[in-house]
Amino acid sequence: MxxxxxxxxxxxxxxxxxxxxxxxxxxxxxxxxxxxxxxxxxxxxxxxxxxxxxxxxxxxxxxxxxxxxxxxxxxxxxxxxxxxxxxxxxxxxxxxxxxxxxxxxxxxxxxxxxxxxxxxxxxxxxxxxxxxxxxxxxxPTFTPKTENLISIFRPLFVTSFLIDYHLSEQNFYKSSQILITSASSKTAQALACLLARHKKKNAFNLIGLTSKKNVKFVRELGWYDQTISYDSVAELNYDEKSVVIDFAGNHNTQFQLQILLSENLVYNCLVGLVDWKNLKGESSLPKKGEFFFAPAHVAKCQKEWGVSGFQQRIGIAWQQFMDAIHSTxxxxxxxxxxxxxxxxxxxxxxxxxxxxxxxxxxxxxxxxx
CATH class of the missing domain: 3.90.180.10 (Medium-chain alcohol dehydrogenases, catalytic domain)
Structure with a gap:
């Protein structure tokens, strides 16, 4: 048939x-x-x-x-x-x-x-x-109540977990502020939740960059110390050593951040291309960022911790994240x-x-x- x-x-x-x-x-x-x-x-x-x-x-x-x-x-x-x-x-x-x-x-x-x-x-x-x-x-983690949340967040959460681990392994590049673009996106939300745990000990501020219409939403998430719309990027404190985690891929935003932060941009991590219509611009970027390829980092972590150890660490962090967001x-x-x-x-x-x-x-x- x-x-x-x-x-x-x-x-x-x-x-x-x-x-x-x-x-x-x-x-x-x-x-x-x-x-x-x-x-x-x-x-x-x-x-x-x-x-x-x-x-x-x-x-x-x-x-x-x-x-x-x-x-x-x-x-x-x-x-x-x-x-x-x-x-x-x-x-x-x-x-x-x-x-x-x-x-x-x-x-x-x-x-x-x-x-x-x-x-x-x-x-x-x-x-x-x-x-x-x-x-x-x-x-046992899959139940009728958890299936949707796992489908929505878990693949993205793995990327966020890997970025969080990479940053902590590098001592957050000794930065005093971490900027996340497309801060309302699901992967950015997961990363912000993870990074918020490190802010006090490692003395950095977490800043969310987003569109003007999403500022209120991002601010109410509670993980960011400051939320700034893209058209207000000039308000950033650009005298601080900074890490940029870019989920947007917007060329003009990248250009602004690179010019404003200049030598204070100590790590520029390229992850997503949410703003796919604006990947190119008139001016060439002063610096190239580093593309974050999650499978390569998975392989690295599995080599360090073993496959079961990797899954165990992911599982603990995942459950903490679910506890933080499931009701919202x-x-x-x-x-x-x-x-x-x-x-x-x-x-x-x-x-x-x-x-x-x-x-x-x-x-x-x-x-x-």
Whole structure:
């Protein structure tokens, strides 16, 4: 019996262009193949970064589609609907890196106590952290109440945890202020929460830079000592040794910060590209920043602490973060490809309320009252 499916794809050289690509899966799978039906995934500004650097960072290679188009990856959950692997059962639920699609076909060589790795040929050279799928039935942290929060924050939290560890390992570059751009974004929120624990001992101020419309939201988070809108960057104290953690990628903001801080900019960490429309400007940047590639830092930490030690440290910090924010999270749900298209367009154009965290149920339609 044929199974109808679809992919939500974007044009690689024009992210504004999207379409649905219909496809068909056979119910007769090859040996060790498993077909998962995607239930839901989170959508944050991080997904836009995946699209912007899709070529440079190989994100388009995870879920190949027709020429000239790409599938933006997302973190979410899916259920097994057909299995031709003896250790994977129909009905099992897995968390991991999924396409913005209705289904995903994977090839499995080995199933561990926690899950499996997709060993499809096109994924074998890609970072392992993106190819592992966690069996939620065997992980007590996954419950109906926590699934959405894990999808929204945990992948981003890992990046924030790694940045926090890198900064602490470097003694925060002996800076007296740390500036975070796109301070309302989910990854920035997690990082601010982590860094706030170090402020008193290491004597630095934490400053959030954001758009004027998000100043109130960022200020009320409670982690930043000061919140400044982008059009007021000149108000910064630029006589202080400073670290910049840039999630926005805005060329003009980078230029202003580099000129104002000059030699006092002791570390310029480039993480995200939320403001993807303004990556270039008229003036060349005085200094180049250092791109923060999370998988490389994961490998470093796992070498230092072991895989289980790394997971244990992440788990402790994650639980502390969840305790700090769970009561303030507002989930906004989207259903089906049409609502995904609207959410994608709004996120691409920066028309998103930072108070909301977005979950897409890709195979469901909204119930009409």
């Amino acid at each position: 044929a199974i109808n499916a679809f992919d939500f794809v974007v044009k690689i050289d024009d992210l504004q262009q999207t379409k649905l690509v219909e496809k068909v899966y056979s119910d007769e799978l090859s040996s060790n193949e498993v077909l998962l039906k995607i239930d839901k995934f989170s959508f944050t500004s991080n997904n836009i970064t995946y699209g912007v650097v899709g070529d440079k960072m190989n994100y388009w290679k995870f879920f190949p589609t027709e020429y000239g188009f790409g599938i933006i990856p997302a973190w979410g959950l899916a259920d097994v609907v057909i299995s031709n692997h003896p250790d994977v059962q129909v009905g099992q639920r897995f968390y991991g890196y999924y396409p913005m699609s209705s289904h995903l076909l994977v090839t499995i060589n080995y199933v561990s106590n926690n899950g499996f790795v997709d060993n499809s040929v096109h994924r074998q050279a890609l970072p392992l952290i993106y190819n592992f799928y966690t069996n939620t039935n065997l992980d 999270i507002s989930i906004k749900e989207y259903f089906g490809a049409q609502e995904l298209q609207k959410l994608y367009s709004d996120m691409l154009n920066g028309d998103i309320d930072p108070n909301n965290s977005n979950i897409v149920y890709i195979n469901k339609t909204r119930k009409r009252s």
